[in-house]
Amino acid sequence: MTDTRTDDLLARLAGRGESTDGTDPWTSIKSTVPQHEPTPPPARTKFAPTEAPPAADAAIESHLDNLCNRLSNLVGDKSAGKKPAEEPPRGESTFVPIEPTSFVEAGLTDSEVEALVLKYLLNRGTACGRELADQVKLPFKMVEELLRQMKQDQMV
Secondary structure, three states: OOOHHHHHHHHHHOOOOOOOOOOOOOHHHOOOOOOOOOOOOOOOOOOOOOOOOOHHHHHHHHHHHHHHHHHHHHHOOOOOOOOOOOOOOOOOOOOOOOOOOOHHHHOOOHHHHHHHHHHHHHHHOOOOHHHHHHHHOOOHHHHHHHHHHHHHOOOO
């Protein structure tokens, strides 16, 4: 069942119906500003520098700081939330191995290091000699000699 008021309105807007008061049918349906209830002002989210946050906000801040510290530890940023490492007391020293001067001293063969360098270059694309030495954890002098030989053999 249809509403006759709607049918009459549609007919009047289409120009086929008759307006009872002789006015333009469009003026009878013009929009008006709705009368809404006033909205409350938005809640403050930031505190003034001299104003201390409420206790609930302080608990949230503490929780967020703990989460940030956990995330930084998972990612590998050991500096966040931790004190710097203390140096060993005088008289005690940490072990530092002697740097090898040849592949034999390192217990490696030329082909093993060459394979590591080529695999790294295959995945990386390009790299300088110092980056390669840092990647294979060998002195630059040893890697440089290997790179010169590989360049002469037209491998790199």
